[in-house]
Amino acid sequence: MGLFDFLGGNSKECSQKDCHPKMFCYQCEMSMPEGCGAHGQEIGTCGKTATKSRLQDLMTFGLRGLSAYREHARELIDMNPNADDLKTLIEIDDVMSETLYFTLTNVNFNFNEHIAQLMKVGEAGVKVMDLLSGGHTNVLGVPTPVTVPQNKAEGKGILISGHNLDMLHKLLTRIQERGLEDKINVYTHSEMLPAHAYPELRKFKNLKGNIGGAWFDQTTVFSKWNGTCVVNTNCIVPPEKSNKVSNYIDRLYTYKIVGIEGAKKIENDNFDPLIDQTLELPDVTGFDSDATLTTGHHYKTILTLAPQILDAIKSGKIKRFWVIAGCDAPGHGRDYFRELAEKVPADHVIITSSCGKFRFNDIDFGTVPGTEIPRYLDLGQCNDSNGAVHIALALADALGVKDVNELPISIALMWMEQKAVIILLALLYLGIKDIYIGAKAPQFVNEEIFNFLNETFNLNVISDIEKDFGKELAE
Secondary structure: OOHHHHHOOOOOOOOOOOOOOOOOEOOOOOOOOOOEOOOOOOEOOOOOEHHHHHHHHHHHHHHHHHHHHHHHHHHHHHHOOOHHHHHHHHHHHHHHHHHHHHOOOOOOOOHHHHHHHHHHHHHHHHHHHHHHHHHHHHHHOOOOOEEEEEOEOOOEEEEEEOOOHHHHHHHHHHHHHOOOOOOEEEEEEHHHHHHHHOHHHHOOOOEEEEOOOOHHHHHHHHHHOOOEEEEOOOOOOOOOOOHHHHHOHHHEEEEOOOOOOOOEEEOOOOOHHHHHHHHHOOOOOOOEOOOEEEEOOOHHHHHHHHHHHHHHHHOOOOOEEEEEEEOOOOOOOOHHHHHHHHHOOOOEEEEEOOHHHHHOOOOOOOEOOOOOOEOEEEOOOHHHHHHHHHHHHHHHHHHOOOOHHHOOEEEEEEOOOHHHHHHHHHHHHOOOOOEEEEOOOOOOOOHHHHHHHHHHHOOEEOOOHHHHHHHHHOO
16 A cells, blocks of 8 residues: 555545545645645646645745754753854754745746755754754753652642753742742653753752653643643643643643743743742642653763673674654554564663653663663653764764664654654655654655655655564564
């Protein structure tokens, strides 16, 4: 079955419910009624084909993810400015503006140049993730492994979801300035879990633990939470999506670009209203678990273990590395990734990042037999996905392997939104092959694009674990 069949087909005779248009574009005055492609057209008025249209969609989706990482990187650069980082930031901005220009009506109709532009976006993705990762470690220190209490809370509490570690640092600092460290505890949710591993955040004694899992469980978790809640980046659930939001909207704060109707906005880094309301609310109850999670395996920390890892590879104690990572989302499709993690042999190592790890980070994977090397390595947030590449490149160099694709590494990635798109484009720019993505194929990719990606990079959509990875699991 081809990718287009997987997506639901593209026949002009299909029903309205099942039909998947070959293209859709209504960006200019020349567009056909209801948009070019809305009635089965294979080419737009301007001459743009369905494939070119979808490649341009792919560009803009990648730019959205790129812009999120660029925004966070800029915040950290402002705290610790230097000429090299600012130069890189300008290079990233130039790619963003050039690529948007590329997608204007009647600019470019050349397939190969579309691919080249996508690789420019991927290169900018590599730069921005390195920039953001470096900004985090420059300002907050290099993370080290830490065991974090899970679903255990007490006292007055603030629960923070999102990705913005800079905002968390500012909030903890303000609580300390007001002398309230003993009265207000701060907890993380979803992609904020890695915060506990950073030295400059871990030094705050009132940063206590993690509550809940991936972003989409927030309606259940926030409803149960007695204190205040903050969402400081994307992945917020609006009232239109869930009526549970009404249970906590009066206690919900948003930060910077994030917002929903009814929530309070933290303006100009003034955390006092949030702190004051937290003090007025009852103590947090109902979170009494003794569970723990492990995080803090930033690539800069993992590289300090290089001698032990190399010895374990050469002696056959480590036979394969697995990158099982990405964005989580509701549904059973991502059970595949937990089942895959459970099937990984004891002499294989799992590398993860992003909120997809909540599908399996409750499992105790232990250490590689005959070593003290952990079998489960949590690199951090989604932007820390660059760490897997740094580790692979370091291994290739140490082992004398010229092509990183020749290393014993298998990659299974969950994708959900636009930040996953820029991560994938970054990996493709670096020439990383044999990637499996899921839980389902992106609808903005048609058969021609998929075939190109499959033939060039051996990019595949997950299907059955044994079919996809049976050979590697049997090693």
